Amino acid sequence: MLNDRQLNQIDFPSDSWDELDKDFQFVEDEDLPTMTYWQDVWRRFKQNKLSIMGVIIIFLITIIAIFGPLISPYTYSHQDLNYTAIPPLLNLWKIGNEDTYIYIHKSLRIYTSTVKGRLIEYIPLQKNDLINKKAIVVVNGEEITIDYNFKPFKVFTHTGKEISIFKKVYNKSFIFGTDDLGRDLLIRVIYGARISLIIGFVSSLVNLTVGILYGGISGYLGGNIDNFLMRVVDIMRSIPRLLYVIIFMVIFGSGMKTVALTIGLVYWLNMARIVRGQVLSLKEHEFILAAKTIGAGTWRILIRHLLPNAMGPILVVATMQIPNAIFTEAFLSFVGLGVSAPQASWGTLCNDALAGIGTNPYQLFFPAMAISITVLAFNFLGDGLRDSLDPRLRK
Amino acid sequence: MLNYVIKRIISMIITLLIIVTITFILMHLVPGGPFTDSERALSPAVEQALMEKYKLNDPIWKQYLEYIKGIIRFDLGPSYAYTGRNVTDLIKNGFPVTAKLAVISFVLILIIGVPLGVTSALQHNKFMDRLIMVFSTLGVTIPKFVIATLLLFLFAYKLKWFPIFGAESLKSYILPAIANALASIAYITRLNRSSMLEVLEQDYIRTARAKGVKGYKIVYKHALKNATIPTVTVLGTQMVTLLSGSFIIEKIFALPGIGRYFVQSVSNRDYPTIMGVTIFFSFMLLLMTLIVDIAYGYLDPRVRIQKTSKGDK
């Protein structure tokens, strides 16, 4: 390299330069716009079809969770004990010559129905002969005998002629069927979305707050404080966290708030470590040094400079925390420490349906599907975020 | 090396001690005592006698000291819920079952997860890859208790391929292990796929290819070892996931392991069992991390063990 003195000694020929025109203006290259980091991220993110799908699904579910209950004719707690455990798919029998159709529930409850599968009325049994295993019911003046010596049961007219199933239709009154207390399962699943998503978001937020504060401080201050704080994290990582969730839940009592808070408070360790790692590597960068030189305070540097730049990986972890929280809540429901009845999260709905898997599998199917789809969507979103935030990892 | 191990063991003991203290405090914050029965009230005199018997009338700090003294002698105290049984016995009885479950799950992870991940990477963007990816994504989207119930219902109840409950034979463990391992298998598959893909793009693999080394040879001789390094690092945490997941699995398949004490001990306010289980699981976790760290050092010579011992992993 040449130093200044040497530079000055170079003798340039005077015709090496032309003077610029007075009118000349700099024109930026319009074909190649400069992109900020986030624009770049967004560009890459858009290309990932799965993540876009994930975003759309999450958006849709959120919309349904917010507005679904407003549209539905039922509320999540409305019971009709005459309509318990009705499946989404109905077998209809045609009675008489007129257009009378009945649905016979496997626990011997009879309903009239339209041919399209909208239930009209519950008709109590006239007589149930437990010894001969025959039940008699009168529909529109027509006497029908249900003989349940046969498995599955058979239906006969009063003349003894067997009536076979007329057709299978989808239940139009309760699209997802009803639960054991005659509540509409569709609205329960939609309402469950509210609970599960709130728990997911809130616990992720708690997790984010605690993690950022803790990790940020630890990474930024460094030295002994960092060592100490990270020691604490190491120790807490060795605790069986599930056990702690359970203990906390018993201390605080169950309910949606406690579930969300507990999950957030117990699972922030990972976040803290990520944030710290980011801050640790970023704080050596020149722009931080520059900020320090201008005299920016610790908090200002942390919040204005470090965190925005560390946001990428943090966002990924926060996104992945949501399905984790939904899972943990489901686990708590399994243990019986979930949200308070008659509210129900997806986890509660799954758990309530477990024992009836042999008889009412649909009660398990819908909430389990809901969990699956949501978790899948969040996974896609998280993968997409990670790939677009850090192109090196893109596969 | 020896120095390092000793250092780690000392820090393990301190960690355990801190965990014991935190758990001890938390436990005593839980409302309801160990001798409140669920339906019948206990006469105050009997409750008093029980409190006396288990030394629960002593001041908390004294109970704490006694407990620490006990741990040093490897005595975890008597269980309040199971008359006449020591927590050490409970763990000794249950651990073989839980360990068997965890080991079989672990083997499943390795013999399914790793090959699937490698296959997926080698078939990158082809049909097989897509199929494996779909499977492995699905694996992490269903709660464990739903998977376990479904497996039980389909394969044990409907198809009768496996016994429904108990720990009578190795066969009894297969379904529980699959249910327990499914999420981890999916995770390991994805991890292996991406690390394999990364390795396959490295210069030394290209060099090998350029020199005309055969495809499978590249995979087994050059790529596989390096691609499994990330897998090894997460195996420790996966083992812990398996151990703590065993609660759900043991309950559904009625296996007599220690996972059941996870919830039972808290709801029974069985203080010594809560402590015992916490200590035991923490110990297992710490041990796993230690083993993984040592194994990591062997697998990847770039990682100097001394360096990992510091906080800045």
Place this chain on the structure above:
Amino acid sequence: MKKSLTIFLATIIFLSIVIGFVYAIDAKGNQDEYSVLIFNGEIDPPTLDPQLNTISHGSLIIYNMFEGLVKTNTRNEQTPGVAEKWEISDDGKQYKFFIRDDAKWSDGKAVTAYDFEYAWKRAVNPANAVKYVNHMFYLKNAKDIFDGKKPMEELGVEVVDEKTLIATLEAPVPYMLEMFSFGVYKPVREDIVEKNPDNWTTNPDTCISNGPFKMTEYKMNDRLTLVKDENYWDQDRVKLNELQFVFIEEEGTALSAFQAGEIDGLLNIPTQQIPTLMMESDEFFIKPRLRLTYAAFNVTAFPFDNIKVREAFTKSIDRQKIVDTVILTGEIPASGFVPHGLIVNGKDFREEGGNFGIQPTVMLEEAQKALAEAGYPNGEGWPKNVEYLYNTNDLNKKIAETLQEMWKKNLNVDVSLVNVESKVHSQRRHSGDFQIARAGWGADYNHPMTFLDLFTSEAGNNTPQYRKAEYDSLIEQAKLSTDPEKTIELLHKAEEMFMNDWAVCPISYATQPIMMKEHVKNWDLSPLGDINFDEIYIEK
């Protein structure tokens, strides 16, 4: 690296062989003659010590392992047990038992009067913290000894000789013979117990029993194996060679195991499956149970300190609907506190007692009227945050949700549901820290007293916090009365007083669903929850 591939393949082959082998040895042949019954014990009982046990899971096993002086069979008949005969003094306070010569422990030693003396003194000794000690207080001085006011020597038990025992009571007790067959009165062996006071029942070597079955193997939380005891005096009665209890907690798993033929019987069945089982299974049964499910009002807490509010709440629920569509096990809508099936002096206590004006279905007008009288016409001014406390359990939750809806619909009042874990529930319930709480009570013995002495001022299980001197005195008189007719009359009065104060909202008289394989013959389940495994035989 070829090597590692080989190792990898070898591992897989090895594993397949192991798995195949496991399959092969599982398929063992049937042995005839030797009959085994496998029953689901649900949870491994905390102890099998007859004095220390308090839960039904323990009693189910103890009932078949230990035998008292008197045996109460599942039909509530008192037959000679260890005592071949007994004499009762005219004043009903003294029982003289003659122990049979052939009564033996499972290690071959004879059962003596000393074994009973030891067991009873053990139960009364406060240092042993026997939870069911209150059942010992019928014996003379037992309460005072327990309270430390009298020395142990004064306990109302006297060993005349090895084979003769005299028990003296504080007052005559109409159901005392049955009490003598109860767990706490069963004998234990001093030499065995003293060696391992806490854990002698956990090991087959030290678990010496005197009943029809003895322990041969005990795998904790997994399986308990009992076999017919060749030293038992009444060999002929016992047909089963082996009785196994497995511990499957999850109801769904247990039912699957039953249907797959892996177990022969089980008690609790997932409610969702019951309608189908009722229609389709010949192995599903519903048996009477001396148990009541109720909601307890805290009569000392706002707003249930108002008797009219309690009346309104009690009258505004549809018990029939709850029983038919929520509980599903053929339970009976409850209208009193003592369930059906307690037959004293040839009369069913419930039939005699009437229904206190509580109908199975909603009594809408009366309920609304009562609520208006209480100052909340049509639910106006109803306080916020009225809580119904229940302990987490599938059925409890469903009942709670149904009650909440019914109160909302019929009275237009809001009640929020609070579920807590069972220890917290019982603590809050017994200390009166609640407004309404789910509660239940199962009979300890076949007499209405087991239900009605709950609500005396001193009783620990007085969930409604009901304290009334007149009630206490009625129960006290009933306990001291020498005339069984008079006792019953007083108890009827007590129940009426209590029910007229609307202290509880009875919901249903329980039943017990049970599943038993068709090849299991001659089985029975008593209303107290005991199963006569000693009379069962298997016919394939």
